[in-house]
Amino acid sequence: MLEIRNVNVVYDPNTIFRKEALTNVSLQISSGESIAIIGKIGSGKSTLIQLFNGLVKPDEGEVLLDGVDINTKNVSRKEIIRKVGIVFQYPEEQFFAETVFEEVAFGPRNLDFSQKEIKECVYDALRVMGFDPPSIIHRTPFSLSGGEKRRVAIASVIAMRPEILILDEPTAGMDYAGKTSVISHIREGRTGGLTTAFVTHDMEEAFYLANRIIALDSGFIVFDGSPEEFFSNRNLISQIGLEAPFVLRFREKLLDCLGEIPFSKNLETLVDLIGAMIGH
Amino acid sequence: MIEFRDVSFAYDKHQVVESVSFSIEKGEFVTLIGANGSGKSTIACLTNGLLLPFEGKVSVDGVSTDDISLGRTIKRKVGLVFQNPDNQFIGMTVEEDLAFGLENENIERDEAMVRIASVAELLGIEHCLSSPPYLLSGGEKQKVAIASVLVLMPDYIVLDEVTSLLDPFGRKEILSIVKDLAGNQGKGVLFITHNTEEIVDSDDVLVVSNGKIVLHGGVKEVFADVDFLQSIGISIPPDVYVASILKKKHLVGESVFFEKEILDAICLK
Ligand SMILES: Nc1ncnc2c1ncn2[C@@H]1O[C@H](COP(=O)(O)OP(=O)(O)OP(=O)(O)O)[C@@H](O)[C@H]1O
Ligand SMILES: Nc1ncnc2c1ncn2[C@@H]1O[C@H](COP(=O)(O)OP(=O)(O)OP(=O)(O)O)[C@@H](O)[C@H]1O
Ligand SMILES: [Mg+2]
Ligand SMILES: [Mg+2]
Numbered sequence: 001m002l003e004i005r006n007v008n009v010v011y012d013p014n015t016i017f018r019k020e021a022l023t024n025v026s027l028q029i030s031s032g033e034s035i036a037i038i039g040k041i042g043s044g045k046s047t048l049i050q051l052f053n054g055l056v057k058p059d060e061g062e063v064l065l066d067g068v069d070i071n072t073k074n075v076s077r078k079e080i081i082r083k084v085g086i087v088f089q090y091p092e093e094q095f096f097a098e099t100v101f102e103e104v105a106f107g108p109r110n111l112d113f114s115q116k117e118i119k120e121c122v123y124d125a126l127r128v129m130g131f132d133p134p135s136i137i138h139r140t141p142f143s144l145s146g147g148e149k150r151r152v153a154i155a156s157v158i159a160m161r162p163e164i165l166i167l168d169e170p171t172a173g174m175d176y177a178g179k180t181s182v183i184s185h186i187r188e189g190r191t192g193g194l195t196t197a198f199v200t201h202d203m204e205e206a207f208y209l210a211n212r213i214i215a216l217d218s219g220f221i222v223f224d225g226s227p228e229e230f231f232s233n234r235n236l237i238s239q240i241g242l243e244a245p246f247v248l249r250f251r252e253k254l255l256d257c258l259g260e261i262p263f264s265k266n267l268e269t270l271v272d273l274i275g276a277m278i279g280h
Numbered sequence: 281m282i283e284f285r286d287v288s289f290a291y292d293k294h295q296v297v298e299s300v301s302f303s304i305e306k307g308e309f310v311t312l313i314g315a316n317g318s319g320k321s322t323i324a325c326l327t328n329g330l331l332l333p334f335e336g337k338v339s340v341d342g343v344s345t346d347d348i349s350l351g352r353t354i355k356r357k358v359g360l361v362f363q364n365p366d367n368q369f370i371g372m373t374v375e376e377d378l379a380f381g382l383e384n385e386n387i388e389r390d391e392a393m394v395r396i397a398s399v400a401e402l403l404g405i406e407h408c409l410s411s412p413p414y415l416l417s418g419g420e421k422q423k424v425a426i427a428s429v430l431v432l433m434p435d436y437i438v439l440d441e442v443t444s445l446l447d448p449f450g451r452k453e454i455l456s457i458v459k460d461l462a463g464n465q466g467k468g469v470l471f472i473t474h475n476t477e478e479i480v481d482s483d484d485v486l487v488v489s490n491g492k493i494v495l496h497g498g499v500k501e502v503f504a505d506v507d508f509l510q511s512i513g514i515s516i517p518p519d520v521y522v523a524s525i526l527k528k529k530h531l532v533g534e535s536v537f538f539e540k541e542i543l544d545a546i547c548l549k
Contacts (some may be wrong), residue, residue, distance in 0.1 A: 073328025147316030
């Protein structure tokens with residue numbers, strides 16, 4: 001379990017650039033959860049998730065992984081990395097290897113996986129991200145297209161088989177197939193006990209994929225609860241500059257002319273309902 | 281006008297753009313969609329001579345992009361915002377970064393400051409001006425990258441997935457700026473995106489798959505076959521998807537595609 005207790009993060013504290021990126025943030029993530037972290041640009045999402053593996057250090061408060069404060073000296077980096085895998089917002093900045101294989105194999109190798117396991121993990125992870133491994137492993141990661149880079153970056157973290165998978169805007173720049181790959185991995189992983197937290201600007205993703213939403217505004221957590229509850233709070237949504245998913249907005253607009261329509265989260269069901277109402 | 285005539289391009293021996301032809305007039309808002317790796321960014325880099333075709337010809341206002349003597353003129357006419365904004369930052373602060381581009385173009389200091397202030401206001405990044413670009417959040421960087429091309433006021437603007445890291449409000453903001461650039465300021469715009477809601481108001485849509493243009497036409501022509509688009513890796517906007525189901529059931533007319541049209545069709549019944 002991952003826990004954040006009363007954390008403040010301040011960038012450049014003693015300069016005119018002083019920025020309070022997170023203020024008094026507390027949350028707990030339990031095993032098997034799937035959490036969407038949402039909020040306007042600059043609201044502190046990337047800062048928050050970088051706390052999860054110690055990349056950003058709190059100026060105040062604690063980050064606990066299975067009860068242990070990860071920012072104390074005697075904690076092994078390797079142990080943190082084994083448990084918590086993070087895909088950053090700019091994946092291409094992490095690339096360093098000459099081939100895609102070496103890029104994706106780096107994590108598992110570092111965690112002392114056997115040769116056989118390494119190959120297996122690399123191939124599996126690339127397949128999860130929609131690649132045909134033999135046709136991509138020899139390419140240099142630097143020459144890939146933007147979306148291909150992002151997929152390789154995600155594969156390189158999945159390959160380490162972390163217990164907790166953290167993704168910073170994983171579907172940004174991805175095509176239909178790529179989005180579907182990420183979404184199914186999160187969905188299927190969850191049934192197998194994988195814990196995920198993902199940052200997204202896509203409200204449909206937050207609504208359909210997460211069992212919990214954490215919304216940030218100017219470094220404060222302004223909501224922590226179910227997607228249904230969040231997206232029914234229109235005042236809050238517009239106050240923090242977000243919007244409801246299409247299915248809810250559309251249903252609301254239809255109420256005026258169709259009268260009562262049963263609530264449905266699913267777009268196909270909503271269309272069926274409308275079809276039945278106007279069908280004759 | 282930017283014109284592609286039978287343009288092909290290969291990295292090493294790997295051909296990624298094949299016989300592509302299209303044009304962008306001043307005042308036109310053209311969108312380009314396609315799966316990951318289909319060749320969109322390569323096409324973007326071909327528009328201003330950053331890459332040169334190995335077959336065919338790209339010209340800007342009649343000048344071929346391989347005319348070395350006019351290379352600078354072409355780059356001045358066609359502003360390109362890259363997919364990864366980090367590739368285009370050079371200054372120590374955002375303001376310096378923006379000023380640097382203007383200085384390079386011999387724009388006077390006073391004029392430069394006016395332009396920077398007005399573009400910063402337009403994009404809502406005034407608070408970022410004194411920060412180092414590499415310390416900004418993802419979405420802030422993306423807006424700064426757009427600003428760095430807007431201050432230069434080129435005749436043509438090529439935007440490669442510049443809304444991918446923006447929040448819903450930021451996306452709408454950028455889109456309305458882009459529409460204004462084409463519609464009111466007479467710029468020629470090429471807008472690349474995976475977010476197909478954003479192509480709805482464009483004058484012309486190019487759909488690429490494996491380096492070829494497989495569909496080219498108006499928005500409704502392109503959205504007419506949603507199954508085909510999905511099969512080549514393109515996401516469908518939710519309202520277009522809803523309309524496609526209602527059409528299959530013959531509940532709305534064939535000309536219905538977008539939310540407002542669906543609502544009108546249903547509510548008139
Ligand atoms: N290393 C840093 N030094 C100084 N300021 C920073 C640093 N990193 C981020 N910031 C600032 O802190 C704020 C929060 O940044 P963060 O990256 O957490 O936002 P975000 O919610 O992830 O935004 P986005 O959706 O645009 O990615 C922003 O205003 C940003 O400019
Ligand atoms: N520098 C390079 N060297 C070799 N191959 C490259 C290079 N850049 C891109 N490619 C390949 O060329 C093809 C087209 O790439 P391009 O970047 O144009 O795609 P794209 O449509 O922009 O994709 P995305 O949506 O992922 O950004 C891809 O298969 C990519 O792997
Ligand atoms: Mg971020
Ligand atoms: Mg690209």
